[in-house]
Amino acid sequence: xxxxxxxxxxxxxxxxxxxxxxxxxxxxxxxxxxxxxxxxxxxxxxxxxxxxxxxxxxxxxxxxxxxxxxxxxxxxxxxxxxxxxxxxxxxxxxxxxxxxxxxxxxxxxxxxxxxxxxxxxxxxxxxxxxxxxxxxxxxxxxxxxxxxxxxxxxxxxxxxxxxxxxx
Numbered sequence: 001x002x003x004x005x006x007x008x009x010x011x012x013x014x015x016x017x018x019x020x021x022x023x024x025x026x027x028x029x030x031x032x033x034x035x036x037x038x039x040x041x042x043x044x045x046x047x048x049x050x051x052x053x054x055x056x057x058x059x060x061x062x063x064x065x066x067x068x069x070x071x072x073x074x075x076x077x078x079x080x081x082x083x084x085x086x087x088x089x090x091x092x093x094x095x096x097x098x099x100x101x102x103x104x105x106x107x108x109x110x111x112x113x114x115x116x117x118x119x120x121x122x123x124x125x126x127x128x129x130x131x132x133x134x135x136x137x138x139x140x141x142x143x144x145x146x147x148x149x150x151x152x153x154x155x156x157x158x159x160x161x162x163x164x165x166x167x
Contacts, residue, residue: 074124
């Protein structure tokens with residue numbers, strides 16, 4: 001069994017952590033048992049100035065968890081049907097998160113959460129065995145950077161190469 005990433009791993013910048021998450025192992029306790037899958041694609045959202053970040057309009061009840069110190073889960077619903085799993089990162093009062101887009105077994109953030117049973121009940125919970133979602137050490141993988149997906153509304157922020165994929 002791999003070592004669980006320490007909480008301080010998540011208190012660095014989103015742009016430092018995002019590429020480091022590629023190759024790490026996402027672990028979720030489901031009704032069927034423990035599921036482990038290697039993270040292969042992530043997307044970073046970094047601060048209130050980032051117009052693609054939900055926190056770009058400031059603190060709201062929805063985004064409050066993004067202002068916590070890194071290591072919490074930010075889960076939201078898109079199109080009324082797909083839950084998105086994000087890990088809050090960086091220091092207290094700086095809203096940043098990383099969307100887990102795909103793993104070695106599950107392609108696409110909506111499919112990933114559906115297959116793992118991730119829903120709004122996970123929103124605001126701290127990463128760890130107690131809450132049933134954690135991230136472990138993994139394997140080293142080369143990465144490539146790409147622009148983020150589905151954030152065309154964010155102007156110049158949409159073209160930021162803040163999405164990392166395993167090569």
